[in-house]
Amino acid sequence: MKLFSLTAAITLSLAVTSVMAKDKPGEGITVHPVIQPVLEEYFQGRIIDRALKDLGYTVAQPQEVLAQTAHIAVGTGDADYFTNSWDKLHEAFFKEAGGPDKISKVGTLVRGALQGYLVDKASYDAGVKSLADLKDPKIAAKFDADGDGKADLAGCVPGWGCERVIEHELDAYGLRDTVTHNQGEYNAIIADTIARFKSGKPILYYTWTPYWVSGALVPGKDVEFLSVPFTSLPDNSQANTVFNGKNLGFPVDDLRIVARNDFLKKNPAAAKLFEVATIDINDISAENKLIADGQKSSADIDKHVDDWIKAHQSEYDGWLKAARDASN
Secondary structure, rough: OOHHHHHHHHHHHHHHHHHHHHOOOOOOOOOOEEOOOOOHHHHHHHHHHHHHHOOEEEEEEEEEEEHHHHHHHHHHHOOOOEEEEEOOOOOOHHHHHHHHHHHHEEEEEEEEEOOEEEHHHHHHOOOOOOOHHHHHEEEEEEEEOOOOOOOEEEEOOOOHHHHHHHHHHHOOOOOOOOOEEEOOOOHHHHHHHHHHHHHOOOOEEEOOOOOOHHHHHHHHOEEEEEEEOOOOOHOOOOOOOOOEEEEEEOOOOEEEEEEEEEHHHHHHHHHHHHHOOOOHHHHHHHHHHHOOOOOHHHHHHHHHHHHHHOOHHHHHHHHHHHHHHOHH
16 A cells, blocks of 8 residues: 555656646746846836746846847847847847857747837828828928927937938928928927827827837827838938838838847747747837836836736737747
8 A cells, every 4th residue: 555655646746747847848947138228128028037937937137238238148148038129220239249150039029110200190181191291381381389380390319310310301302391300308309299289289200119109199099100202211221111001211120039049949948939929019109108107117017017918818828838839
Protein backbone atom coordinates (compact mmCIF):
# COMPACT_ATOMS: atom_id res chain seq x y z
CA MET A 1 0.00 0.00 0.00
CA LYS A 2 2.80 2.37 0.91
CA LEU A 3 4.67 1.55 -2.31
CA PHE A 4 1.49 2.16 -4.32
CA SER A 5 0.92 5.50 -2.58
CA LEU A 6 4.51 6.57 -3.23
CA THR A 7 4.23 5.60 -6.89
CA ALA A 8 0.94 7.44 -7.22
CA ALA A 9 2.39 10.52 -5.57
CA ILE A 10 5.38 10.55 -7.93
CA THR A 11 3.09 10.09 -10.94
CA LEU A 12 0.87 12.93 -9.77
CA SER A 13 3.88 15.16 -9.15
CA LEU A 14 5.25 14.49 -12.62
CA ALA A 15 1.84 15.20 -14.13
CA VAL A 16 1.58 18.53 -12.29
CA THR A 17 5.13 19.42 -13.33
CA SER A 18 4.26 18.61 -16.95
CA VAL A 19 1.14 20.79 -16.83
CA MET A 20 3.08 23.62 -15.22
CA ALA A 21 5.78 23.36 -17.88
CA LYS A 22 3.18 23.70 -20.61
CA ASP A 23 1.32 26.50 -18.82
CA LYS A 24 4.47 28.37 -17.69
CA PRO A 25 7.14 27.73 -20.34
CA GLY A 26 9.15 30.69 -19.06
CA GLU A 27 9.38 29.40 -15.50
CA GLY A 28 12.84 30.10 -14.02
CA ILE A 29 13.90 32.49 -16.81
CA THR A 30 14.46 36.21 -16.21
CA VAL A 31 14.01 38.52 -19.19
CA HIS A 32 15.37 42.05 -19.51
CA PRO A 33 13.28 44.65 -21.37
CA VAL A 34 14.36 48.13 -22.42
CA ILE A 35 12.02 51.08 -22.92
CA GLN A 36 12.20 54.78 -23.63
CA PRO A 37 11.58 57.16 -20.69
CA VAL A 38 8.29 58.24 -22.29
CA LEU A 39 5.10 57.71 -20.28
CA GLU A 40 3.05 57.32 -23.46
CA GLU A 41 5.08 54.22 -24.41
CA TYR A 42 4.81 52.39 -21.08
CA PHE A 43 1.33 51.02 -21.82
CA GLN A 44 2.17 48.73 -24.73
CA GLY A 45 5.45 47.72 -23.11
CA ARG A 46 3.70 46.67 -19.93
CA ILE A 47 1.07 44.68 -21.82
CA ILE A 48 3.85 42.58 -23.34
CA ASP A 49 5.61 42.32 -19.97
CA ARG A 50 2.36 41.14 -18.37
CA ALA A 51 1.92 38.45 -21.01
CA LEU A 52 5.48 37.24 -20.42
CA LYS A 53 4.78 37.04 -16.69
CA ASP A 54 1.63 35.01 -17.40
CA LEU A 55 3.87 32.65 -19.37
CA GLY A 56 6.02 32.20 -16.28
CA TYR A 57 8.89 34.53 -17.08
CA THR A 58 10.35 36.84 -14.45
CA VAL A 59 10.50 40.31 -16.00
CA ALA A 60 13.30 42.51 -14.71
CA GLN A 61 12.85 46.24 -14.16
CA PRO A 62 13.13 47.80 -17.63
CA GLN A 63 16.14 49.93 -18.50
CA GLU A 64 15.04 53.40 -19.60
CA VAL A 65 17.01 54.83 -22.52
CA LEU A 66 16.25 56.61 -25.79
CA ALA A 67 15.43 54.61 -28.92
CA GLN A 68 18.91 54.55 -30.46
CA THR A 69 20.48 53.25 -27.24
CA ALA A 70 17.59 50.82 -26.77
CA HIS A 71 18.39 49.11 -30.05
CA ILE A 72 22.08 48.98 -29.19
CA ALA A 73 21.28 47.50 -25.76
CA VAL A 74 19.39 44.64 -27.42
CA GLY A 75 22.18 44.11 -29.94
CA THR A 76 24.89 43.93 -27.28
CA GLY A 77 22.92 41.69 -24.93
CA ASP A 78 22.35 44.33 -22.26
CA ALA A 79 18.62 43.87 -22.93
CA ASP A 80 16.54 41.11 -24.51
CA TYR A 81 13.80 43.09 -26.27
CA PHE A 82 12.45 46.57 -27.08
CA THR A 83 8.72 46.95 -27.69
CA ASN A 84 8.58 50.32 -29.43
CA SER A 85 10.77 50.12 -32.54
CA TRP A 86 9.38 52.15 -35.47
CA ASP A 87 9.96 49.98 -38.54
CA LYS A 88 11.03 52.79 -40.90
CA LEU A 89 11.90 55.62 -38.51
CA HIS A 90 14.31 53.46 -36.50
CA GLU A 91 15.78 51.44 -39.38
CA ALA A 92 19.16 53.16 -39.01
CA PHE A 93 19.19 52.30 -35.28
CA PHE A 94 18.34 48.67 -36.15
CA LYS A 95 21.30 48.46 -38.51
CA GLU A 96 23.65 50.20 -36.05
CA ALA A 97 22.74 47.60 -33.43
CA GLY A 98 23.92 44.74 -35.65
CA GLY A 99 20.99 44.32 -38.02
CA PRO A 100 19.53 40.90 -38.82
CA ASP A 101 22.78 39.13 -37.96
CA LYS A 102 22.18 39.93 -34.28
CA ILE A 103 18.61 41.15 -33.82
CA SER A 104 15.20 40.66 -35.41
CA LYS A 105 12.04 42.67 -35.88
CA VAL A 106 9.27 40.33 -34.72
CA GLY A 107 5.59 40.68 -35.54
CA THR A 108 3.82 44.01 -35.83
CA LEU A 109 2.67 45.21 -32.43
CA VAL A 110 0.99 48.38 -33.71
CA ARG A 111 -0.05 48.92 -37.31
CA GLY A 112 -0.42 52.22 -39.10
CA ALA A 113 1.59 54.66 -36.99
CA LEU A 114 0.71 57.82 -38.84
CA GLN A 115 1.58 61.47 -39.19
CA GLY A 116 -0.49 63.97 -41.06
CA TYR A 117 -2.69 67.03 -41.34
CA LEU A 118 -6.22 66.98 -39.94
CA VAL A 119 -9.32 69.17 -39.93
CA ASP A 120 -12.56 69.03 -37.98
CA LYS A 121 -15.08 66.60 -39.46
CA ALA A 122 -17.58 69.33 -40.25
CA SER A 123 -15.05 71.08 -42.50
CA TYR A 124 -14.06 67.76 -44.08
CA ASP A 125 -17.67 66.80 -44.79
CA ALA A 126 -18.20 70.27 -46.28
CA GLY A 127 -15.51 69.56 -48.87
CA VAL A 128 -12.10 70.36 -47.37
CA LYS A 129 -10.47 67.00 -48.07
CA SER A 130 -7.00 67.95 -49.35
CA LEU A 131 -4.29 70.19 -47.96
CA ALA A 132 -4.20 71.72 -51.45
CA ASP A 133 -7.74 73.03 -50.92
CA LEU A 134 -6.17 75.64 -48.65
CA LYS A 135 -4.64 77.37 -51.68
CA ASP A 136 -8.07 79.00 -52.01
CA PRO A 137 -7.92 82.12 -49.77
CA LYS A 138 -11.64 81.83 -48.95
CA ILE A 139 -11.22 78.26 -47.67
CA ALA A 140 -7.99 79.09 -45.83
CA ALA A 141 -9.69 82.02 -44.07
CA LYS A 142 -12.08 79.61 -42.37
CA PHE A 143 -9.12 78.31 -40.36
CA ASP A 144 -7.82 81.76 -39.43
CA ALA A 145 -7.32 81.97 -35.66
CA ASP A 146 -5.45 85.28 -35.39
CA GLY A 147 -7.27 87.52 -37.86
CA ASP A 148 -4.63 87.79 -40.59
CA GLY A 149 -6.79 86.00 -43.15
CA LYS A 150 -4.48 82.96 -43.43
CA ALA A 151 -5.15 79.45 -42.17
CA ASP A 152 -3.37 78.70 -38.89
CA LEU A 153 -1.78 75.26 -38.89
CA ALA A 154 -0.98 73.94 -35.42
CA GLY A 155 2.32 72.42 -36.37
CA CYS A 156 5.52 70.80 -35.24
CA VAL A 157 8.20 71.69 -32.71
CA PRO A 158 11.49 72.73 -34.36
CA GLY A 159 14.03 69.93 -34.07
CA TRP A 160 11.57 67.04 -34.07
CA GLY A 161 12.00 66.30 -37.77
CA CYS A 162 8.35 66.63 -38.72
CA GLU A 163 8.82 70.38 -39.08
CA ARG A 164 11.19 69.77 -42.02
CA VAL A 165 8.47 67.85 -43.84
CA ILE A 166 5.82 70.50 -43.14
CA GLU A 167 8.05 73.37 -44.22
CA HIS A 168 9.01 71.49 -47.38
CA GLU A 169 5.42 70.66 -48.25
CA LEU A 170 4.11 74.19 -47.73
CA ASP A 171 6.48 75.19 -50.52
CA ALA A 172 5.83 72.12 -52.68
CA TYR A 173 2.07 72.63 -52.60
CA GLY A 174 2.21 76.42 -52.99
CA LEU A 175 0.62 77.23 -49.64
CA ARG A 176 2.90 79.97 -48.30
CA ASP A 177 0.46 82.77 -49.16
CA THR A 178 -2.52 81.15 -47.43
CA VAL A 179 -1.20 79.01 -44.54
CA THR A 180 0.84 79.92 -41.44
CA HIS A 181 2.80 77.13 -39.78
CA ASN A 182 2.54 77.83 -36.05
CA GLN A 183 5.45 76.24 -34.16
CA GLY A 184 6.29 76.12 -30.50
CA GLU A 185 5.53 73.92 -27.48
CA TYR A 186 3.28 71.31 -29.07
CA ASN A 187 1.03 70.53 -26.11
CA ALA A 188 0.28 74.23 -25.64
CA ILE A 189 -0.52 74.73 -29.33
CA ILE A 190 -2.72 71.64 -29.49
CA ALA A 191 -4.53 72.64 -26.28
CA ASP A 192 -5.55 75.89 -28.01
CA THR A 193 -6.65 73.85 -31.03
CA ILE A 194 -8.81 71.55 -28.92
CA ALA A 195 -10.37 74.56 -27.18
CA ARG A 196 -11.17 76.05 -30.58
CA PHE A 197 -12.78 72.77 -31.66
CA LYS A 198 -14.91 72.63 -28.52
CA SER A 199 -16.18 76.13 -29.26
CA GLY A 200 -17.39 74.91 -32.64
CA LYS A 201 -14.73 76.56 -34.80
CA PRO A 202 -12.82 74.94 -37.69
CA ILE A 203 -9.38 73.56 -36.84
CA LEU A 204 -6.29 72.61 -38.85
CA TYR A 205 -3.41 70.77 -37.18
CA TYR A 206 -0.57 68.29 -37.50
CA THR A 207 -0.28 65.24 -35.25
CA TRP A 208 0.94 61.66 -35.13
CA THR A 209 -0.43 58.39 -33.83
CA PRO A 210 -0.30 56.79 -31.40
CA TYR A 211 -0.55 59.87 -29.18
CA TRP A 212 -3.12 61.24 -26.77
CA VAL A 213 -4.33 63.89 -29.22
CA SER A 214 -6.13 61.22 -31.23
CA GLY A 215 -7.91 60.18 -28.05
CA ALA A 216 -9.17 63.75 -27.58
CA LEU A 217 -9.87 64.39 -31.28
CA VAL A 218 -10.78 60.97 -32.64
CA PRO A 219 -10.11 60.44 -36.38
CA GLY A 220 -13.28 59.38 -38.16
CA LYS A 221 -15.46 60.83 -35.40
CA ASP A 222 -14.29 64.33 -34.50
CA VAL A 223 -11.70 64.95 -37.21
CA GLU A 224 -10.38 63.54 -40.49
CA PHE A 225 -6.96 63.25 -42.08
CA LEU A 226 -6.44 65.40 -45.16
CA SER A 227 -4.83 64.03 -48.28
CA VAL A 228 -1.99 65.78 -50.10
CA PRO A 229 -1.89 66.18 -53.90
CA PHE A 230 1.34 64.17 -54.30
CA THR A 231 4.24 62.81 -52.26
CA SER A 232 7.03 65.33 -51.76
CA LEU A 233 9.50 64.70 -48.95
CA PRO A 234 12.72 66.54 -48.03
CA ASP A 235 15.85 65.44 -49.89
CA ASN A 236 13.61 63.63 -52.39
CA SER A 237 13.42 60.66 -50.02
CA GLN A 238 11.17 57.82 -51.14
CA ALA A 239 8.62 56.23 -48.83
CA ASN A 240 5.07 54.95 -48.81
CA THR A 241 2.86 57.82 -47.68
CA VAL A 242 -0.49 56.22 -48.58
CA PHE A 243 -2.73 54.78 -45.85
CA ASN A 244 -6.16 53.30 -46.58
CA GLY A 245 -6.05 54.81 -50.04
CA LYS A 246 -5.23 58.32 -48.83
CA ASN A 247 -1.89 60.06 -49.36
CA LEU A 248 -1.06 61.62 -45.99
CA GLY A 249 2.21 63.24 -47.06
CA PHE A 250 4.22 61.45 -44.33
CA PRO A 251 5.64 57.91 -44.35
CA VAL A 252 3.28 55.28 -42.94
CA ASP A 253 5.00 53.25 -40.22
CA ASP A 254 4.50 50.28 -37.90
CA LEU A 255 5.72 49.66 -34.36
CA ARG A 256 7.51 46.35 -33.94
CA ILE A 257 9.25 44.39 -31.21
CA VAL A 258 13.00 44.09 -31.63
CA ALA A 259 14.69 41.15 -29.88
CA ARG A 260 18.08 39.49 -29.93
CA ASN A 261 18.30 36.42 -32.17
CA ASP A 262 19.79 34.10 -29.55
CA PHE A 263 17.08 35.08 -27.07
CA LEU A 264 14.36 34.27 -29.61
CA LYS A 265 15.93 30.90 -30.40
CA LYS A 266 16.15 29.91 -26.73
CA ASN A 267 12.65 31.20 -25.91
CA PRO A 268 10.13 30.01 -28.52
CA ALA A 269 7.21 31.01 -26.29
CA ALA A 270 8.41 34.60 -26.08
CA ALA A 271 9.21 34.62 -29.80
CA LYS A 272 5.67 33.48 -30.65
CA LEU A 273 4.15 36.03 -28.27
CA PHE A 274 6.11 38.82 -29.98
CA GLU A 275 4.93 37.48 -33.33
CA VAL A 276 1.20 37.35 -32.61
CA ALA A 277 0.64 40.26 -30.18
CA THR A 278 -1.16 43.26 -31.63
CA ILE A 279 -2.61 46.39 -30.04
CA ASP A 280 -4.98 48.73 -31.84
CA ILE A 281 -3.40 52.13 -32.31
CA ASN A 282 -6.58 53.90 -31.18
CA ASP A 283 -6.42 52.03 -27.86
CA ILE A 284 -2.95 53.46 -27.28
CA SER A 285 -4.07 56.98 -28.16
CA ALA A 286 -7.02 56.63 -25.77
CA GLU A 287 -4.71 55.46 -22.98
CA ASN A 288 -2.33 58.33 -23.72
CA LYS A 289 -5.29 60.69 -23.30
CA LEU A 290 -5.83 59.29 -19.78
CA ILE A 291 -2.19 60.13 -19.05
CA ALA A 292 -2.70 63.65 -20.41
CA ASP A 293 -5.73 64.02 -18.14
CA GLY A 294 -3.62 63.23 -15.06
CA GLN A 295 -3.67 59.44 -14.75
CA LYS A 296 0.09 59.18 -15.10
CA SER A 297 1.42 57.35 -12.05
CA SER A 298 2.90 53.89 -12.43
CA ALA A 299 -0.14 52.46 -10.64
CA ASP A 300 -2.44 54.32 -13.04
CA ILE A 301 -0.68 52.84 -16.05
CA ASP A 302 -0.84 49.35 -14.52
CA LYS A 303 -4.61 49.83 -14.14
CA HIS A 304 -4.83 50.90 -17.79
CA VAL A 305 -3.11 47.62 -18.65
CA ASP A 306 -5.51 45.65 -16.43
CA ASP A 307 -8.51 47.33 -18.05
CA TRP A 308 -7.22 46.73 -21.57
CA ILE A 309 -6.60 43.04 -20.91
CA LYS A 310 -10.09 42.60 -19.44
CA ALA A 311 -11.62 44.31 -22.49
CA HIS A 312 -9.58 42.09 -24.85
CA GLN A 313 -9.43 38.91 -22.75
CA SER A 314 -10.19 36.46 -25.56
CA GLU A 315 -7.56 38.02 -27.82
CA TYR A 316 -5.02 38.14 -25.02
CA ASP A 317 -5.67 34.51 -24.07
CA GLY A 318 -5.12 33.62 -27.73
CA TRP A 319 -1.63 35.14 -27.57
CA LEU A 320 -0.82 33.02 -24.53
CA LYS A 321 -2.16 29.84 -26.11
CA ALA A 322 -0.11 30.38 -29.26
CA ALA A 323 3.00 31.03 -27.15
CA ARG A 324 2.43 27.91 -25.04
CA ASP A 325 1.82 25.77 -28.13
CA ALA A 326 5.07 27.04 -29.67
CA SER A 327 7.04 25.91 -26.63
CA ASN A 328 5.84 22.29 -26.85
